[in-house]
Amino acid sequence: KFTYSILAKGLCMNGQINEALKCYKWMLEKDLVEDGFAPNILIDYLCRTKNIAGAKQLLGNMFVRGLIPDTVTYGTMIDGYSKAGNLDSAVHVYSDMIKVGKNPNVVIYNALLDGLCKRLSVDAGKSLIDALKSADCFDVVTFNTLLNGYCISGNVDEALHLLVDMRKEGISFNHVTYNILINFLCKLGLIQQAKEVMEIMIAEGLTPDCVTYTTLITNMSKKGDAEEIIELHDCMIVRGVMPD
RNA sequence: AUCCGUAUCUGAAU
Numbered sequence A: 001k002f003t004y005s006i007l008a009k010g011l012c013m014n015g016q017i018n019e020a021l022k023c024y025k026w027m028l029e030k031d032l033v034e035d036g037f038a039p040n041i042l043i044d045y046l047c048r049t050k051n052i053a054g055a056k057q058l059l060g061n062m063f064v065r066g067l068i069p070d071t072v073t074y075g076t077m078i079d080g081y082s083k084a085g086n087l088d089s090a091v092h093v094y095s096d097m098i099k100v101g102k103n104p105n106v107v108i109y110n111a112l113l114d115g116l117c118k119r120l121s122v123d124a125g126k127s128l129i130d131a132l133k134s135a136d137c138f139d140v141v142t143f144n145t146l147l148n149g150y151c152i153s154g155n156v157d158e159a160l161h162l163l164v165d166m167r168k169e170g171i172s173f174n175h176v177t178y179n180i181l182i183n184f185l186c187k188l189g190l191i192q193q194a195k196e197v198m199e200i201m202i203a204e205g206l207t208p209d210c211v212t213y214t215t216l217i218t219n220m221s222k223k224g225d226a227e228e229i230i231e232l233h234d235c236m237i238v239r240g241v242m243p244d
Numbered sequence B: 001a002u003c004c005g006u007a008u009c010u011g012a013a014u
Helices: A002-013 A017-029 A037-048 A052-064 A070-085 A088-101 A106-120 A122-132 A142-152 A154-167 A175-187 A191-203 A210-219 A226-238
Strands: none
Touching: A002 A017, A002 A037, A017 A037, A017 A052, A017 A122, A037 A052, A037 A070, A052 A070, A052 A175, A070 A088, A070 A106, A106 A122, A122 A142, A122 A210, A175 A191, A175 A210, A191 A210, A210 A226
């Protein structure tokens, strides 16, 4: 189950979807598909490549073969729909999973939250997170998602307030939290402050990653201080972060 | 044995 599922995933990452599907069919013949693990990988790939129709078909095929969609299957479809801009269908999949008695976990809610913030409104996202807090169902991704929503809509006050709230709820910032803030500061034209936040991040024991550096370099390029850009580039190399 | 191995948040490209 694992060996051939991961092989199928590798084929997908190579863009060889037909080979991946062949691999899956072969697994079915050999009775190696006992649950959602293998089909979830293919459904996810189809969603990421915006082939929602294909993903739906594969999902339908699971039922035909008596395979029960699991929480990951539902999460994959919810995220796929919402990233494709179809929030209604995402919510519909969510109701389906409730109907069949599957318990949504924090990943499901985070996917919905991201969809709400990006496709509907941050206010809708705020309402959801309030409910999640009462239900004690949240993690660092939940907060990062809403934080990014506030940043995208330029809501500085709410963003800052959310950071305080995060601490209050006992959620530590991670590298993504910092990357969101650094990107936001850059977008506000506050490059120097963005670099300071990177220093805070390091002081907090977190390691800037490729996204951190690319964010800073991209935004500094718009101003054209070549010296500083090269310095930052060399800095990332020295610290062992590979540019992509 | 334990751990890891499929879904959710950030940059760039389109």
